[in-house]
Amino acid sequence: MGIAPTEEGTDAAPRFGSRWLIGLFAVLLMLSLSACGEDSPLADITVPSTSPDGGGEAPEETPTTETSQPEETSPPEETSPPATEAPTETTDDGGLSGEQIALIAIFGGLAVALVLGATSIISSRSQSKESERAGERSRLAEVVGGFRWVHDQGSMEIMRTSDPAQLRRAWQTTNSRMVELEGTASAMALEADNPEKVTAFNNLSRASAGLRAAMESDVSMRSDPANPARDDLVLQSSQTVQQRRMDLNTALSNPALRVQ
Numbered sequence: 001m002g003i004a005p006t007e008e009g010t011d012a013a014p015r016f017g018s019r020w021l022i023g024l025f026a027v028l029l030m031l032s033l034s035a036c037g038e039d040s041p042l043a044d045i046t047v048p049s050t051s052p053d054g055g056g057e058a059p060e061e062t063p064t065t066e067t068s069q070p071e072e073t074s075p076p077e078e079t080s081p082p083a084t085e086a087p088t089e090t091t092d093d094g095g096l097s098g099e100q101i102a103l104i105a106i107f108g109g110l111a112v113a114l115v116l117g118a119t120s121i122i123s124s125r126s127q128s129k130e131s132e133r134a135g136e137r138s139r140l141a142e143v144v145g146g147f148r149w150v151h152d153q154g155s156m157e158i159m160r161t162s163d164p165a166q167l168r169r170a171w172q173t174t175n176s177r178m179v180e181l182e183g184t185a186s187a188m189a190l191e192a193d194n195p196e197k198v199t200a201f202n203n204l205s206r207a208s209a210g211l212r213a214a215m216e217s218d219v220s221m222r223s224d225p226a227n228p229a230r231d232d233l234v235l236q237s238s239q240t241v242q243q244r245r246m247d248l249n250t251a252l253s254n255p256a257l258r259v260q
Contacts, residue, residue: 137259139188140259141259143181143184143185143188143204144257144259147181147208147251147252148252149177150211150248151252154170154173154174155211155215155245157170157174158170158171158218159218159238162222167219168223171223174215175215175216178212179212182209182212185202186201186205189201196256199256200254200257204248204251204257206251207244207247207248207250211247213244214240214243214244215241217237218234218237222234222237
């Protein structure tokens with residue numbers, strides 16, 4: 001006698017089959033999601049889970065959390081001991097470092113040295129020029145004084161001397177002095193940078209040469225005892241010497257020969 005199926009047995013078979021189909025669908029859905037990755041449009045679809053008590057009610061949808069891939073971990077960096085920083089230079093003078101102060105001192109010293117050197121050069125040049133001017137003044141004073149002695153004393157001594165021996169000695173001294181002065185005056189005329197001085201020195205040299213020639217003729221006439229000079233010739237020679245002395249005095253009065 002066959003056993004008639006109960007109502008419960010007939011209901012259990014369909015329920016078991018539906019749970020099996022739901023489970024298979026869920027597995028296929030998970031595989032497809034895993035194949036498509038996170039960017040699949042099905043990634044946001046929730047899969048209903050079957051309740052263990054075989055209830056047909058679908059579970060509530062739970063939001064799926066995106067699985068993030070683990071971040072790559074970099075190997076730990078080697079830790080080196082902290083570098084000791086060099087002590088910073090203190091800036092006490094207006095925020096300047098020691099090197100800047102040293103450079104300022106060096107350049108300042110060079111500037112001072114240049115200024116002192118330029119001042120020394122200018123001073124030495126001015127002293128050199130001043131010494132040259134002093135030498136020229138001294139030389140001019142010596143020449144003018146020498147010719148003044150010829151005019152005031154040398155020529156007058158020759159004119160007053162009547163002894164032939166004394167006359168020859170006086171003339172020898174005066175003549176040598178006049179030759180020396182004439183040579184100096186001619187050299188100064190060549191060295192002079194002023195035309196007025198050139199003319200003054202040349203006139204002075206010519207006046208002295210004229211006086212020297214007149215006195216030489218007078219001394220030669222009066223110093224020879226074998227040829228007594230006539231009075232008219234002696235007087236004429238004396239007048240010529242006096243005229244040449246006046247020419248020398250005129251040359252000496254030139255303003256260019258003033259010692260300043």
